[in-house]
Amino acid sequence: MSTLRILNNSAVTATALIVPVILLLAAPWWVLAAAVVALAAWMALTRAGHQTVSIARVGIATLGQRLGSSSVVVVGIAGVVGVLVALLAMAAGFEATLAQTGTDDTAIVLRAGSQSETNSIVDHASAQIITQAPQVLRTEHGQPLASPELVVVATLPKRSTGLDANVEIRGVGEGAWDLHRSIKINEGRKFSPGLRELMAGKSAHEQFKGLDVGSTLKLNGQLWNVVGIFDSGDSHNSEVWGDSPVVGATYRRGSNTNSVVVRLTDAGAFDGFKAGLASDPRLKVDVMTTRDYYNRQSETMGRLIRVVGTTIAVIMAIGAVFGSLNTMYAAVSARAREIATLRAIGFRGGPVIVSVLLETMLLALLGGALGATLTWAIFDNYTASTLGMNFSQVVFSFRVSPVLLWSGLKWALAIGFIGGVFPAMRAARMSVTAGLREL
């Protein structure tokens, strides 16, 4: 019977805890802002509110005497928030870099079933058919805006470690400059068609040795000159570009390319373009908008980092909750006599609970702000790179966005809430007579 009651009790407590925590984590900012305003109004206007303020004031004023144990709450929560925000910023940065690369009005055509450019082969004849599709935008001279592209991988030493890593060499067609309209030339000039000349993306240049303008590079036994640095603001920045036929000749690809990228007359033309190519018996291809293609590339990695990051943060949060519980139980028992005295002179249980909770959540907020600020200072725009879908390095920057900082603070508040609610209940339930006898 008693086991049943305990089970029942813990089920009730668990629900009582989980529901507000989920509400807290899921609530948009204005709900929380409204809750804060309501709490402030309650404290300013009602009698119980006044009592809460005066109990909380004593608690906060005496924090200094409990500096060591209070810092456990602050540092513990700062750690959780810091790790959570840093890992989520990594996922966000990686996804944002790839998401920017694609648009809705450019499409990429790959061999059916190939998933990524390195796996795909499109022969010259197919490339011709694809670029002649009616939905492909043309220049005033009637040239289709299309770029048959070739992706090969070269090995270069990284600046940071000196170790070899893969860099993507992309052979692009003449249409590439009109296809990728965001591209700026930072230094030097464009490569000349037909020559062994390369342009390095900004991130590739920063990441790898030997990509300065004027340097020469040996690719498959042939010497190439680096003539310029471009900035596309997206994942093409991790690549090195050359003329597609010349790259093809160097890597003995014949006239085959890996993919064909085209600019469509407008985003609405995509369905017609896709249907047209699918119904052509001469072709066996997959057609995607580039936005779709690049989003898909970041999906697995982004999800993996997010899942791992959240798991780590949850485990750390559990540790931090127990730390906060210890601290706050100690704080409550240190103030046992004071609280009992207050109860004896007519203070109610509610204000005691709220004031202890307030104190814990204030400490938690402090910790959350500390963790979030540190992460922002260290990791915002921190550059990292990993192996992307084309088996070469993709450079990206961490993005510590306000949204992430905000969710970090919400985690902090949730930890503070769980860590404060039990000690607060104990403080309220303490028997007045026993409390008064306490040393």
Place this chain on the structure above:
Amino acid sequence: MKYFQLIWAALFRRKTRTIFTLLSVLAAFLLFGLLNSVHSAFTGASNSVAGASRLITVSKISMTLSLPKSLHERIAAQPGVAEVTYANWFGGIYQDPKNFFPSQAVADNFLDLYPEWELPADQRKAFHDIRTGAIVGASLAEKYHWKVGDKIPLQATIFPQKDGSNTWTFDLVGIYHVTDPNLRGQENNFYFNWAYLDEARQFDKGTVGWYVVKLADRNNADQVAGAIDALSFDSDHETKTESEQAFTAAFAGQFGDIGLIVGAIIGAVFFTLVLLTGNTMAQAVRERVPELAILKTLGFTNRSVLALVLAESVLLLVLGGVAGLALAGVLVNALRTSLPAMGPTSPMVPVGAASWLQGLCLMVLVGLIVGALPAVRGMRLKIVDALSGR
């Protein structure tokens, strides 16, 4: 040991506080175990003993380019080479691109060079005899509920068949096991016969992805590697040969500095842990000042009071830590097969002896650090002051 009961009683003097602290310690070591498992999945494979006597030969330009199969005989003829085999990346997809696992076409003698993969002799023979035969690691078979005799269709991402079809169907003829926990990640692979691939594929016939060379004497690694690379020097398919360890370490390094990330997180966790358990120990000793004074009155020396407090804090860490690592072991085994593979290995390996050893050292170390200040305080107590509550 005779004081064990005394230490135990002191530790659980305040049950709630000790249990909460234990749970925090548990969470910290659970994380330590999990992250260590990820870390060794990336580095562990490069430390295997069998791997030390193997070299990997890939194209010098990039490991994605293929090499002519004609090199096989020439490499095999080099002095110092005991055996050569070759393999080709296939990159097949089972049902959905999300179900990624490494799939490779391998030469007939491939398994001879990888004695750490255990395959029953009859299955080995079947793999040799059946052209469309395939073998998979036990973890992978378990994940998709495959058993010997199943037909497994894979969608090719690189190699269409001659008729343009992307579907390759394989007969599962064997399931291999890997006993070394550090290499357990390799149980996630799918292997089939290179001869089948080469016969049925549309292009790239007569090429292989990479060669694996077994050294007659592992001390000759550098000379043999140099001799192999000299074979193709100045040709249009120059090679780069290095030890398997160097090769896998370089590959893992390309994903990013996992070691740095893991180190930073563990650092943050343990900094917090030291503060947290330190606080608990400080509280515990502060409360017990009169008791410690009584112990001293009874004749306990300063040093034994110091030892008692230190032992108590080490015990606290070890209790929580062992439970945390054990839980990590259970969780890793549950997660290992359900996580997507990253490159050549699954992203986790079981918590092995090395992790336990490191973990135990950390427990004792953290225990000593957090116990030090309270213990010194206990040692320096003056009986008169302590008993009178000054």
